[in-house]
Amino acid sequence: MLEIDGSYGEGGGQILRNAVAFSVLTNKPIKVTNIRQKRSNPGIKAQHYIALKSISDIFNADVQGLEIGSAELVFKPGKIKPGVYKFDVGTAGSITLVFQAIILACIDTKEQITISLYGGTDVKSSPSWDYFENIYIPLIKKLNVTVFPQLLNRGYYPRGGGEATITVNPYEKLKPLKLSDEEDFTQLEGNINISNLGDNISTRIKHTIIKNLLKNNFKVSISVDKTPSFSSGVGATLWAKSKKTILGSSVIGEKSMSSEELGQSVVVNLLKDIQSGATIDVHAFDQILPFMILAKKNGKSICRISKLSNHASTSMWLAKKFFDIDFKIIQSEDNIIIEIF
DSSP, rough: EEEEEESSSSOSHHHHHHHHHHHHHTTTOEESTTOOOOSSOOOOHHHHHHHHHHHHHHTEEEESSSTOOOOOEEOOOOOOOOSEEEEEOOOHHHHBHHHHHHHHHHHHHHOOEEEEEEEEOOOOOOOOHHHHHIIIIHHOOOHOOOOOOEEEOOBBTTTTOOEEEOOOOOSSOOOBBBOOOOOOOEEEEEEEEEEEHHHHHHHHHHHHHHHHHHTTTEEEEEEEEOOOOSSSSOOOOOOOEESSSSSEEEEOOTTSSHHHHHHHHHHHHHHHHHHHSSSSOOHHHHHHHHHHHHHGOOOEOOOOOOOOHHHHHHHHHHHHHSSSSSEEEOOOSEEEEEEOO
């Protein structure tokens, strides 16, 4: 049984989610200890519980220690059971993080799988729904992973109430990602999501985004999604497209953050990646790195990022425990070139 120290590196829930997915994909039983030990509230949280519960149900796995607050987990994968599943993350736990774990675990499916989740669609420390749908899903499609997302209701902190569905389709083989050359990003789009708050807030956010992008010679098309929800919430997501790739940026609003601060922050984050010459933004690289690792058997993947996050470094460490793989990290003048081989 492969033992994994859950406190290694950034020591968060990503180690647990990726370890379970890798366990399924390699059919290797695992034991994860010190789960989220470095966090102020260590152990398994609700969104981790549902991610693991859903994967264990889909794969008929033998699991020990799967409960809220648990610091240790033993996971023995079984065989996949395609079909239709429904799970409730509870309150405002992140739907998108759970979906990402499920998609990674299920990419070798031979039949279609449909999963519906209830919880938070736009919450802190996780991809917003718009980022998930407009950046993450198109990027994994470039690796030949086809997922159809559908948003039914948005859910915000603290009550959640969001609902979304994904359908994961079978594929023939993963394609390596070839994004070695710097790109020209000419098409910028975005969406502001808002619930139970005044129209002046989304208007101010939109004006701030447009003004700041115009200062940098970029035009942008922005939509506003105003929907009812159990809790008030607001967020903005931007994405920039080139011929080959997409860069994204997302910010979730907080009570202490003005509309102008939110709008400026989402622009600054995107411009940093564009101006660095990155071909994948920092957060997207964290999220699609496991797919690039799995595509290694069909060729070398390469991309440029503005910086290497602790999440990515931890994922590289974890991948080496499951796969015969290596990484070349080259610091150029403005960005970092990553080769996976």
